[in-house]
Amino acid sequence: MASFLEVIDVRKYFPGVKANDGVNLDVRAGEVHAILGENGAGKSTLMKLISGLYQPDGGEIRLEGRRVQFDSPRDAIRAGIGMVHQHFMLIPALSVADNIVLGDEPGGIRYDRREAVRRVRALSEKYRLSVDPEARVARLSVGLQQRVEILKVLYRRARLLILDEPTAVLTPQEAEELFEVVRHLKAQGIPILFISHKLDEVRAIADRVTVMRAGRTVDTLPTADASPQELANLMVGREVVLRVEKPEQRAGDVVLSVENLSVSDADRRPRVRGVSLAVRAGEILGIAGVDGNGQTELVDAIAGLIPVSGGRITFLGEDVTALPPGERTHRGIAYVPQDRQRDGLVLDFTLVENTMLRDVAHPPFSRRGLLQHRAARAHTEKLLEAFDVRPRDPDRKAGDLSGGNQQKVILAREVSREPSLLIAVQPTRGLDVGAIEGIHRQLLRLRQAGKAILLVSLELDEILSLSDRIAVMHHGQVVDIVPGDTATREQIGLLMTGTRSSESEVAQPSNR
């Protein structure tokens, strides 16, 4: 079969992150091609490059053998690239037909609504994507809205359909219907690029799969030949499997305990529902779960960044539920936030200033309200040395550093405060292999030093290799807490969907 879309050695760099660093892809006419990779592997960046939202810093993209360069999504659409985004871009108040033809309406100055409905109906029959063209989008289910999105790109004569994590928002039944649609489109000769991080899904739908890891494409292979184990190894990277040596360690006293904690978001929707857990000194408690199941809200509430709507947080035997975040920091809660550039650092500040960001009111950084520049600088120099931050220049702006070094600066700052509890959210997200290993080693060193560590990660392997116990969250609740040394991928994966297996039920009592 001939290649329809080729991506050759494409690179895309952002300050501090190599989002795509040598990506090769070859989608043949009439196939369903999956792209598999963990969060942060660079899948979304690649899709944005193909659909013209980003322009590559290197390499080339070929469509039917011709080199193309898209300056905008409009160029890509014109060339026949049809992108269905993970987050829908529909106008709820308009009808299905209106949404589909929007921007390319039939009729001259006067919009010919009847013609629009007719065309949409014809299109939906041709591709067997049944949906009522006259229905209001606001009243459709998520699955049907996705159909409208697909029709929208087909209406613009897409010759390649890209589905970005399409099942993330669907129920299992809706996902099955989507697969039907995909198979039918394939039969009509439309190649489909299917982005996912779910193994089973890829094996169910794709002809071939390309695995991405850390911004690179690792391998492309026919799904028929690939075992789940093989794909998982490729995704995580066999040669970098971080089976870090985890020495024996007995957990000490309870450092943090959370009882029946509930948190609601700004729209008063409950995000955390009655979570109870405890972290002991010298133990790493991993929190696993699909993104958006309340993990971030839980740790933000523990750090005091968002208010709780119910429950109690006890730290070192004292109730800290009502304390402001600065006071909790001072009492010994360190926090490595998920988004290091947004929350963790002030990119325009020097490393010295970033080091004192959290403790500026205390020595050695200030005395009686006055900054101690010399002492702060000396302290920073020591930290840069100890954590091997490069460049080792305290006067550099944080924004000049690579992602891995930025993370080292944050970790150095948090660890140097000798905290009793370290909260780390996705501490290795988007980092290269060497940096990941370094961060993991630091976490284990802290565990040895008797600190309590709460590790939130979307990477199952990170959770599995580091945690002493694993709490799995689903829909704002802790489904179960299982011991880390006996936990398996399958077991955790099942719990992440909210299903409790019978054997793990005896392991730990958890809340409802």
Next chain:
Amino acid sequence: MLASVVAILIGAVIAAVLGFNPLAAYGALVTGAFGTSMALSSTLAGAVPLALAGLGVAVAFRAGLFNIGAEGQYWIGVIVAVWLGYHLTGLPGWLHTLVCVVGATLAGGLWGGVIPGLAKAYRGAHEVITTMMMSYIAIYFGQYLIAAGGPMHAPGYNAQSPQIVKDAWLTVLLPPQLTTAVFFAIGAALVVWWGTFHTTVGFRLRAVGANPHAARYAGISVPVYTVLALGLSGMLAGLAGGVQVLALDHRLMWGFNTGYGYTAIVVALMARNHPFGVLLAALFFSALSTGGQNMQMVSQLPSSLTDVLTGLIVFFVAAERIVPLTIAWYRRRRGARAQVASAREGGR
């Protein structure tokens, strides 16, 4: 700096196109601003309120806030200083001056900072709107006070207030205009510089301005620092008004509308919010305005050219980041065009 150089060059081109000798015009501008002791006195005196209000705007900018209402805070400062200036009698001169200055400062802080600051921090009202609205209220309130029948109207035909007691006036250093007010400007710049870069409060204020998310995560109360930054900003603008009225006009009068509060925004922009840069920028704009009159007299080139220069400077300060972006965009575009064209031909 670069912005003002480019602006001056373009100004020269405009002057030349209009048929004037740009060198002669600029020469007249410089002598008009610095050439005689009288000129120097006016230029320095004019720089004082610009510098003080400019420091105020810069402090807000540092915290990521846009205090556009410095003009109104300036007015409130003038009103309070004048009222205290003629109501209180029997105080020793220095104390009376001090009371007027402190009153003006506090009033400006309340007007510009506390009210818009609280509205922003707890209700999300944007400070550009609130400071501007408060500014209009202050200006029209001032005009009402001195209109015939107004509470501060002095007997007579003119819309003006009574004069501040003479003992409270600031001392003239270099006639006709330069007074001890200049020390307030230099002192304020030093205090702002020291406060911004050497105290924990200044550090936190800068952190809030540079990245409010990180500041919140670091345990800094963003609402408190929003109120604080706007409060300090208003205080400096109020101080500008108080000092100016004690130095020069000594009363509130019709037509007092100076525009110092607006030029202060440009001053802060040009100085990139650095306190000492504000002093220089204030001097620059004051020189433009005093020198502009001399330029008009000597070379017949309309003094509104100085307004053109001001506009160009604002434009280029704002554009400093646009220029490299435009160049990068143009390069990419030129490289890409050929390829897209060829792809389209074959794509259909």
